[in-house]
Amino acid sequence: MSDTVLPTPLLEVLPNTFLKCEFLHPGRSHKARVARALIDDAEQHGMIARGGRTALIERTGGNLGIGLAIEAKARGHELVLVTDPGYSKIKKEIAARLGAKVIDRGVTYPGCADNEAAVQLILRSTPGRFHYLNQFGNPANPAAHEQGTGAEILAQLIGRGYGRNTRVTLVSGLGTGATARGVSSALRHWFREVAVIGVEPPDCDLKADRHGSHGLQGFAVGQPAPFFPSGELDQIVPVTDAEVAAAGTRLFQEHRMFVGPTSCANFAVVLKTIPVSAEDVLISFLYDRGEDYE
Template identity: 30%
Template sequence: MTICHTDRINLDTSWYVEESIQVDNTYDFETEDAGYHENILQAIGNTPLVKLNKVVPANVQGTILAKVEALNPGGSIKDRVALNMIETAEAEGRLKAGGTIIEATSGNTGIGLATVAAIKGYKAVLVIPDRMSQEKIDFLRAIGAEVIVTPTVGPNDPENNVNVAARLAAETPNSLWTNQYKNTANPQAHYASTGPEIWRQTAGKVKVLVCGMGTGGTISGTGRYLKEQNPDVKVVGVDVRGSLILESWQAGHQVGDDEYEKARFLVEGIGKDFIPDTMNLDIADEIVRLEDADCFLMARRMAREEGIFAGGSSGGAVAGALRSKFVQALQPGELCVVILPDSGNRYISRIYNDEWMRANGYME
């Protein structure tokens, strides 16, 4: 129907009561924060704690709170690390205007670095192993990073992504290799932000912290802060079969190649074939060892049962928490915080793809 100016439209306005509209005119825009950030970097951190309900079995009496790091601007907890590493380098004079940032990354640190580089005017060159998801690689390129994909090989191989990053840094003028595996600004980012946030959000009542273990920055920095506030806080790490972290923790030092079970693992962000300098093994009171399938299937459950679309390392953190002896010992009302590092949108072609899951033996 065509409506012209002679048509009359009858509208029901009975719902409208003028007196019901109240406007608060007391806000002083001259003196109060107008509520916006100067740039996206100011939105990093202060992620929420969300109670998990349906995935928590009846035998777990405590309250399980997920810290949803996917809500950082770059979509992961690594935004915190990236910003702190770059700003620390700037303050120390190691990164000059127009410089190039180089890093070996499983994707999320690279995304954080590329995000910070975009705002601050740096170039980002990121070296990523080929076992990482295509979504991460595509995302990195979309936000302006140069991506170099290397084979997944051992730490002593010259084509290992860490070794390639080191070589590029030596060859590139005015460059900074952030080197997240050795950079103290990595755990310091969590000591300065993640830990204090959890302490504040739980009003100091957190009893157990659960984190996946990759670079070790999250568990080392966050765990240290919480234990300084309350030495009784228990810190639980999550490892994956094929990694040497559990055996190294048990031995008190990095074990040799013949001292742990080598196996291919596909979960990203958990597990290592070496112990990074940023990982303080002594901070962990317990380490839970999982299979890839445990991580992936729990991530899928969280999406469908909790509405939290998270990555495999997040699924691993939750699955590990539910197996922890400290979590199982919690009494009603006692709090466990589980850190969920990133979103599931970087793994749609993998852990959220039924065909991929079946092809790799994770689903029937």
């Protein structure tokens, strides 16, 4: 399938400090790239066919759910999303309006401990009915960010004149870790030094793989990031709820950008990690739109 309205802008918000504006992607977030890649991979490997009887299933109610709903509707695939009350009601409503069947695990499968358990129960009870896209275990996920998001950022930085000796620091939250893995891999094709800083939500300890309850949907989701173990991070920077709110206010006042909480958390860490010289570049992401949250 051909891409449309790409690449997304790389905005310089401070000297040598850039935010990749993924909330302007036609699929509404960075996860739209993953949605396309996961379905492309399934089609190319003969796991599903357009107009066929095999439906798609994934555990998500957030940005990936919307991206998958867009791709599934455009290609004529049936899609089931397994989610829970912790996800944005607005995002779940958007996915449903786009044709996805959204299942609330807590209502439909109260005996399942988590969304993965619910997906496995569905797969066992209806053998052959679904193809599980499995964002947490599918290598097409980080590949989408290496070949898409990361390749775009690399081209944009080279186009601005940054040479191979530029020291690049990437600020990213970790859910699956696919964004951090894919983008950092792409940047290392050119830049000799690339560091990755992890954003640590309130009440979490990424080094200890402790994921507490917090409001940053998609970060520290209750399990270690499979594609980017926390031990590989060069640094971990915690954020508070107050810092996230202040960063969101600054983004809106200075750039008229209304983005989601995880984007604000990234920017909060960026503000703590200003480049120290002209040879240092800092990159982070504005993932999604503020209006997609309650």
